[in-house]
Amino acid sequence: MINIIVITHGEFGAYLIEAAEGIVGAQREGLRNISISPRMTLEKVKEVISAAMADMHGADGLVLLIDMPGGTPMNVALPLARDIEKCAVICGVNINMVTSAFAYRQALDFDRLVVKIMDDGRKAICEVKSLLMKK
Amino acid sequence: MLILYRVDDRLVHGQVAEGWVPHLKADELAVVSDDIAGDELRRAIMRFATPEGVDLKIMTVAEAAVYLPEAQTSAHRVLLLLPGLAEALALVDKGLKIPALNIGGMHYSTGKNLSIGKALFLSDEDCAALKTLSASGIAIEGRGVPSDSPVDLMAAIAR
Numbered sequence: 001m002i003n004i005i006v007i008t009h010g011e012f013g014a015y016l017i018e019a020a021e022g023i024v025g026a027q028r029e030g031l032r033n034i035s036i037s038p039r040m041t042l043e044k045v046k047e048v049i050s051a052a053m054a055d056m057h058g059a060d061g062l063v064l065l066i067d068m069p070g071g072t073p074m075n076v077a078l079p080l081a082r083d084i085e086k087c088a089v090i091c092g093v094n095i096n097m098v099t100s101a102f103a104y105r106q107a108l109d110f111d112r113l114v115v116k117i118m119d120d121g122r123k124a125i126c127e128v129k130s131l132l133m134k135k
Numbered sequence: 136m137l138i139l140y141r142v143d144d145r146l147v148h149g150q151v152a153e154g155w156v157p158h159l160k161a162d163e164l165a166v167v168s169d170d171i172a173g174d175e176l177r178r179a180i181m182r183f184a185t186p187e188g189v190d191l192k193i194m195t196v197a198e199a200a201v202y203l204p205e206a207q208t209s210a211h212r213v214l215l216l217l218p219g220l221a222e223a224l225a226l227v228d229k230g231l232k233i234p235a236l237n238i239g240g241m242h243y244s245t246g247k248n249l250s251i252g253k254a255l256f257l258s259d260e261d262c263a264a265l266k267t268l269s270a271s272g273i274a275i276e277g278r279g280v281p282s283d284s285p286v287d288l289m290a291a292i293a294r
Binding site for chain 2: 099
C-alpha cells in the first residue's frame, strides 16, 4: 500500500482527512497529517516533516499531499523528497484528491496513483451551473 | 451480475463513487427511482457524480423489474442503488430475488426517530419494512462504506 502524508498550513489537512474519511472510510494505517503552525520554527518544521517521511517511506511509495505550491510545507518537503524514489510531492490538495488517494492507494501502483490523484483534483474544479443547467 | 444491492437516499455520492465502486470494481450503477427518472436536472447531476468509465442507468421501478433480472446474469458488474425501502419492497413484490441488502444511508426526517450509527434513521414504517424484507430471506446489513464494520440491523431494531 502506498503511504500518504498530508502537510498543510494550520489544521486544514486534519479537517480534509476527517471529511474524506467520512466519504471513503477510516484509514487505519499508512496515513500521517502534519499541521504547520505559525508558532513552529523552520527548524522544527524540517524536523517534523523529515521524521514523518523517514517513518512513512515504504517499498510501494509515498505521496505527499500539500496545500500551496510555494508555501512552507512544499518548500521544506521538496528538498527532503529529492533523493527518495517513489515519492511524489503534490500541491493544491483538495478533498477529491484525498478521497481518490485513499480509495485507490491499494489498487494502483505508484505512478498510476499519482496521475489519478492529479486528474481527480483537476476535475473537481468546475462551475457546475453552466455545466449542468440548460439556459 | 448484481454485485451490491444498496439502499441509500443520497444514491450516487462520494461514498458510492469513491468507496464502493473501486472496492467492488463496479462498471455500472443502476438507480431505481420513479422521481429521478422523471427529473432531468437530477439525472444530469447524477451523471456528473458517476465516476468515469462507469455506466449509469436510471430507471423507474417498473423498468427495473424487467431490467434487473437481466442484469443479474449479465457480464456487467452492476451496483444497484435504491433511494428507500419502498423501492426494495416493490421490487421484491414484482418477483426480484434479492440475496442481501446493504442499508447505507437513510437520513433523518420527521418521524425517523430510531438512530443507528451515523447515517441511519428509521421510522416505525422503516422497521416494519426491514422485518418484511428480512422475513422474505434477504440478509440485511447496515454499512456506509466498505471499510466500516457491518451492523446487524435486525438485531438493532429487535430490542
